[in-house]
Amino acid sequence: MTGLPHTTVAEMIRRRLDQLTPTERKAALILLGNYPVPGLQTVAQFAKQAGVSNPTILRLIAKLGFGAYADFQQRLRDELEARLRSPLTKGVLAADAKDLVEIPAFAKYWESVSSAMAASMHLIRPSEFDGAVALLADETRPVTILGGRLTSSLALQAYLHLRELRSNVTFIDSQTATWAEHLLGVTPSNTYLLFDIRRYQEDVVRMGQEAAARGAKIILFTDEWLSPLSAVAEHVFALRIAVNSNWDSFAPISVLIEAMIARLSALNWPKVKARMEELEVIRRKLDAG
Amino acid sequence: MTGLPHTTVAEMIRRRLDQLTPTERKAALILLGNYPVPGLQTVAQFAKQAGVSNPTILRLIAKLGFGAYADFQQRLRDELEARLRSPLTKGVLAADAKDLVEIPAFAKYWESVSSAMAASMHLIRPSEFDGAVALLADETRPVTILGGRLTSSLALQAYLHLRELRSNVTFIDSQTATWAEHLLGVTPSNTYLLFDIRRYQEDVVRMGQEAAARGAKIILFTDEWLSPLSAVAEHVFALRIAVNSNWDSFAPISVLIEAMIARLSALNWPKVKARMEELEVIRRKLDAG
DNA sequence: AGATGTCTGTTATTTATAGTACAGTACGTG
DNA sequence: CACGTACTGTACTATAAATAACAGACATCT
Numbered sequence: 001m002t003g004l005p006h007t008t009v010a011e012m013i014r015r016r017l018d019q020l021t022p023t024e025r026k027a028a029l030i031l032l033g034n035y036p037v038p039g040l041q042t043v044a045q046f047a048k049q050a051g052v053s054n055p056t057i058l059r060l061i062a063k064l065g066f067g068a069y070a071d072f073q074q075r076l077r078d079e080l081e082a083r084l085r086s087p088l089t090k091g092v093l094a095a096d097a098k099d100l101v102e103i104p105a106f107a108k109y110w111e112s113v114s115s116a117m118a119a120s121m122h123l124i125r126p127s128e129f130d131g132a133v134a135l136l137a138d139e140t141r142p143v144t145i146l147g148g149r150l151t152s153s154l155a156l157q158a159y160l161h162l163r164e165l166r167s168n169v170t171f172i173d174s175q176t177a178t179w180a181e182h183l184l185g186v187t188p189s190n191t192y193l194l195f196d197i198r199r200y201q202e203d204v205v206r207m208g209q210e211a212a213a214r215g216a217k218i219i220l221f222t223d224e225w226l227s228p229l230s231a232v233a234e235h236v237f238a239l240r241i242a243v244n245s246n247w248d249s250f251a252p253i254s255v256l257i258e259a260m261i262a263r264l265s266a267l268n269w270p271k272v273k274a275r276m277e278e279l280e281v282i283r284r285k286l287d288a289g
Numbered sequence: 290m291t292g293l294p295h296t297t298v299a300e301m302i303r304r305r306l307d308q309l310t311p312t313e314r315k316a317a318l319i320l321l322g323n324y325p326v327p328g329l330q331t332v333a334q335f336a337k338q339a340g341v342s343n344p345t346i347l348r349l350i351a352k353l354g355f356g357a358y359a360d361f362q363q364r365l366r367d368e369l370e371a372r373l374r375s376p377l378t379k380g381v382l383a384a385d386a387k388d389l390v391e392i393p394a395f396a397k398y399w400e401s402v403s404s405a406m407a408a409s410m411h412l413i414r415p416s417e418f419d420g421a422v423a424l425l426a427d428e429t430r431p432v433t434i435l436g437g438r439l440t441s442s443l444a445l446q447a448y449l450h451l452r453e454l455r456s457n458v459t460f461i462d463s464q465t466a467t468w469a470e471h472l473l474g475v476t477p478s479n480t481y482l483l484f485d486i487r488r489y490q491e492d493v494v495r496m497g498q499e500a501a502a503r504g505a506k507i508i509l510f511t512d513e514w515l516s517p518l519s520a521v522a523e524h525v526f527a528l529r530i531a532v533n534s535n536w537d538s539f540a541p542i543s544v545l546i547e548a549m550i551a552r553l554s555a556l557n558w559p560k561v562k563a564r565m566e567e568l569e570v571i572r573r574k575l576d577a578g
Numbered sequence: 579a580g581a582t583g584t585c586t587g588t589t590a591t592t593t594a595t596a597g598t599a600c601a602g603t604a605c606g607t608g
Numbered sequence: 609c610a611c612g613t614a615c616t617g618t619a620c621t622a623t624a625a626a627t628a629a630c631a632g633a634c635a636t637c638t
Contacts, residue, residue: 021584021585021586022585022586023585023586023587024585034370034373035373037366037369037370037373040329040362040366040369041366042624042625042626043625043626043627044624044625044626052586052587053586053587053588054587054588054626054627055586055587055588055627055628056585056586056587058626058627058628059585059586068626068627069625069626069627070594070626073329077326077329077330080326080329080369081323081326084323084324084326104415104418105418105548105551105552105555106410106413106415106418106545106548106549106552107410109544109547109548109551109552110406110410110544110548113406113544113547114403114406115322115323116322117399117402117403118322119318119321119322121395121396121399122299122303122321122324123303123306123318123321124393124395125303126393126395129393129394129395149449150449150450152445152449153442153443153445153446153448153449154442154446156441156442156445157442157443157539159442160438160439160441160442161439161536224314224315224318225311238306240318240322243547243551244551245547245550245551245554245555246551246554246555246558246561247450247547247550247551247554249544249547250446250543250547251540251543251544251547254539254540254543255398255399255402255538255540256395258398258402258532258534258536258538258539258540259394259395259398259399260395261534261536262394262398262532262533262534262535262536263394263395263398265534265535265536266394266534266535269535272535310614310615310616311615311616312615312616312617313615331594331595331596332595332596332597333594333595333596341616341617342616342617342618343596343597343617343618344597344598344616344617344618345615345616345617347596347597347598348615348616357596357597358595358596358597359596359624
């Protein structure tokens with residue numbers, strides 16, 4: 001996370017290539033050829049791959065200015081991380097380092113969120129995603145959406161978008177008093193979209209369990225520590241939401257919702273388009289009147 | 290070098306993620322988050338980065354089927370080499386996408402959101418960010434939050450979090466009938482937090498203009514095409530929300546909200562902490578009663 | 579041709595790393 | 609409430625690694 005050196009190891013080598021002895025150069029070229037993988041091996045492995053002896057490698061990295069082989073490897077890993085980092089933060093850090101400007105608070109947070117998002121993406125199984133989308137696409141299945149104290153903004157996001165795409169979508173608000181009535185009509189043909197992250201909210205959990213008991217299929221959005229609801233849910237999406245803050249980030253979950261909406265919308269676009277146009281007409285009428 | 294195994298370590302982890310113990314999962318997620326760099330470190334470094342103990346790492350890689358940590362690292366290096374050989378266009382995504390027969394829908398969307406977020410980050414001026422945070426931090430200024438038809442989920446997110454941090458926060462819901470009354474009490478000591486993206490919603494715009502006319506300071510979250518409200522707003526955050534979908538992504542705006550919350554929360558943590566603890570006590574009392 | 583300096587590999591030493599055994603903790607179960 | 613089980617970290621050991629010291633080979637210059 002700290003500021004990266006301006007020059008890469010590869011550059012350092014290229015600059016001093018003619019100052020190296022023949023065997024050292026041999027090793028250096030092997031490194032550049034498959035950069036930076038050979039340098040991530042042990043000295044012995046690197047040496048063997050280059051066809052030189054152990055100390056030659058050590059002398060090479062010493063000439064490059066490293067005090068120890070471990071330092072050299074650390075530098076390679078830092079470079080690699082910066083290079084593989086999601087496009088999100090790639091440019092930012094370099095630019096800020098160049099300007100010698102202190103990284104603003106939001107940029108640090110941004111970076112943290114981006115890595116949570118990258119990690120989260122790997123936690124989604126494509127089949128699970130498709131399964132959930134299929135459930136949501138089925139207009140014969142009413143969809144009910146519910147979130148916790150904080151996550152209800154996510155629930156609302158899902159609701160506001162989903163209702164543009166299809167009918168039979170219900171949002172359950174925070175007024176727990178009304179929840180019992182919602183449960184009354186639950187049958188196995190219901191789909192529940194639930195949001196529950198740490199610290200898991202008892203009433204939401206109970207609500208989900210009851211819905212599941214009545215046969216409803218549940219799609220759950222939770223964190224890596226898994227809401228108790230994961231036991232009864234048909235589809236569980238456990239994302240990485242811990243970030244560099246006292247608060248969890250909703251971004252990964254939010255993006256997953258959007259991805260589902262995008263997919264849903266793309267899958268039956270003609271139908272969705274027709275619906276939205278109709279909606280538009282009605283809205284205009286209401287506004288005019 | 291012989292043919293590489295078809296499954297990557299990342300894939301293996303994803304498949305068995307639910308069979309891992311909590312701490313093992315923690316380590317696994319760290320690896321996936323900066324894949325594959327953490328795994329190229331020593332066991333001790335990896336463990337420290339993940340905040341787990343040495344043996345946990347070893348148990349993890351044992352569960353993945355590796356006989357020794359060295360084997361595990363060798364596999365990571367092999368993957369990395371194969372991956373870097375082909376033109377590295379899109380970092381992690383591209384490489385992992387190759388593993389799968391075809392890039393899953395959500396991965397494409399993810400990529401698109403990532404670049405929108407990266408672009409958005411550059412559109413934020415640090416001074417503007419600090420200014421807005423300062424406004425929100427000022428408890429003598431009541432904060433009113435309002436969003437449009439779809440963006441009200443963002444408004445709700447801001448509201449739910451902000452009210453944890455400070456008092457005097459109001460959320461205006463979509464019932465336009467009540468809006469006039471909200472305007473009645475507006476003075477120059479009011480702060481309005483508004484969300485308005487294309488296609489800009491007339492009623493929200495009018496509401497903001499009227500509040501501005503009465504002296505309220507306005508913080509506006511909008512898109513790069515700028516809501517008409519930007520003319521009257523004190524602080525304007527114009528982010529890039531267009532993505533590879535029929536719908537705009539809320540993620541950049543959402544992350545900006547979170548960044549502000551995080552900043553606010555960090556700036557006066559003792560006070561915030563005290564408030565949250567008090568809230569917790571009250572909530573428990575209500576639940577019990 | 580002999581001597582000197584440079585380069586390189588082999589062997590020995592030391593450091594730190596991976597791996598193991600064990601014990602404490604928390605959690606669920608009878 | 610006691611028991612058993614699963615999980616996790618601490619302390620230790622064996623091992624493999626990096627590094628240092630040494631010696632031979634080669635080339636170059638006097």
